[in-house]
Amino acid sequence: MSTQDTVNIVLLRRIGFFALFNPKTKKVFNCNIYRVCCVLVTFIIECLTVYGMIGLFVETEGKLDNVNLSNLLVYYQVNILCLVEISTFIYRAEDIWHLYKVTGVNFLTNRRSRQHKHILYEYREVSIMATNYLCKFLVLAVSAWILYPQLLNFNTFTGVHDIDITKTKRFYNVFDIRFPVTTRTYNDYYYLFYLIEVFMVTSMGYLFVMFNTMFISFSFVLMAQYEIVANDFASIGDEHTNPDDRKMTVIGAKLKGRIYRLSYEDVLLEYLQR
Numbered sequence: 001m002s003t004q005d006t007v008n009i010v011l012l013r014r015i016g017f018f019a020l021f022n023p024k025t026k027k028v029f030n031c032n033i034y035r036v037c038c039v040l041v042t043f044i045i046e047c048l049t050v051y052g053m054i055g056l057f058v059e060t061e062g063k064l065d066n067v068n069l070s071n072l073l074v075y076y077q078v079n080i081l082c083l084v085e086i087s088t089f090i091y092r093a094e095d096i097w098h099l100y101k102v103t104g105v106n107f108l109t110n111r112r113s114r115q116h117k118h119i120l121y122e123y124r125e126v127s128i129m130a131t132n133y134l135c136k137f138l139v140l141a142v143s144a145w146i147l148y149p150q151l152l153n154f155n156t157f158t159g160v161h162d163i164d165i166t167k168t169k170r171f172y173n174v175f176d177i178r179f180p181v182t183t184r185t186y187n188d189y190y191y192l193f194y195l196i197e198v199f200m201v202t203s204m205g206y207l208f209v210m211f212n213t214m215f216i217s218f219s220f221v222l223m224a225q226y227e228i229v230a231n232d233f234a235s236i237g238d239e240h241t242n243p244d245d246r247k248m249t250v251i252g253a254k255l256k257g258r259i260y261r262l263s264y265e266d267v268l269l270e271y272l273q274r
Contacts, residue, residue, distance in 0.1 A: 007103050007124070007217035008131045015135075015210045020089065021097045035090055041203050042086050048177075048196060049079055055178030067152070068176040075175040082204045085211040096214070103221040119231075120224045127220035131213045142205040146198055149173050173197050 012018065019025055019034040026033060064072075089096070149172040170176075170183050171190045174197035179186065186193060 007100070007221060008128045008213065011128075011131055011135060011213055012217070015206070015213060017100075017210065017214060020210075021093050021100065023094075023097065032093075035093065038086060038207075039090065042083065045079070045200050045203060046083070048200060049076075052177035052179050055180040058180050064176075064178070067172065068178075071174075071176040072178070075177065078204055078208070082207045085207055089211070099218060103218060119228050120221070123220045123224035127217050130220075131216050134212060134216065135209055138205055138209050142201055145174055145201055149176075149194070174201050 016034060020032070020038065028036070152172040170186050173190075173194055177193075177197060179193060
């Protein structure tokens with residue numbers, strides 16, 4: 001990892017952050033091919049979600065038990081969250097890339113800020129550890145979510161001599177989405193529906209990892225930069241012997257949608273520009 005990076009650059013590369021947000025990424029018909037793929041995958045997932053919701057409003061064999069209901073509740077919550085995340089990614093892609101450029105070690109260029117670079121490196125270590133653990137945890141969670149219905153099916157249906165049970169009770173799936181088909185059809189083509197739900201959970205898990213890795217990394221960098229700026233201002237006051245020189249007024253002016261920090265005290269300009 002480069003010493004100029006203050007985010008978990010290795011993990012961001014692995015999850016495709018640069019492919020999605022870098023303006024220099026390969027384009028087809030002036031469109032980022034990776035963003036198009038994300039939109040296409042999201043569209044497929046939402047179509048399957050809507051198709052699965054139809055089963056909640058039409059009469060089908062079998063009843064929803066507590067396991068089915070809890071799975072559906074988790075799925076719809078995660079689905080809405082991922083939809084908001086991917087919409088934010090696509091709509092704010094340019095802003096996100098500009099935000100990444102702000103996270104460089106040399107973004108704060110004045111002499112005082114360079115003296116506090118160690119703060120950025122300390123926050124970076126915590127950020128890398130947090131994002132790596134988050135990624136590992138989510139991989140384990142998604143893997144467990146994929147495997148557990150097979151264990152439930154094994155415990156529920158193995159050794160059962162009543163053949164009719166497979167006609168009245170659906171096999172357990174990752175999210176137990178109520179596709180509008182008969183129980184017998186669902187069980188006959190169970191592995192097709194199982195692969196569909198595996199595709200859905202892995203896609204949403206990927207989006208969740210990307211969004212939270214980016215959010216945590218950028219948050220730690222911004223906290224470090226604020227701490228450096230605070231130390232800069234504190235050190236300015238310490239070097240003055242005249243109490244009146246310590247009084248500085250920083251005015252925030254909004255111009256063309258951007259916030260500019262302006263100072264009208266000569267002492268502030270004198271020390272920050274050194």
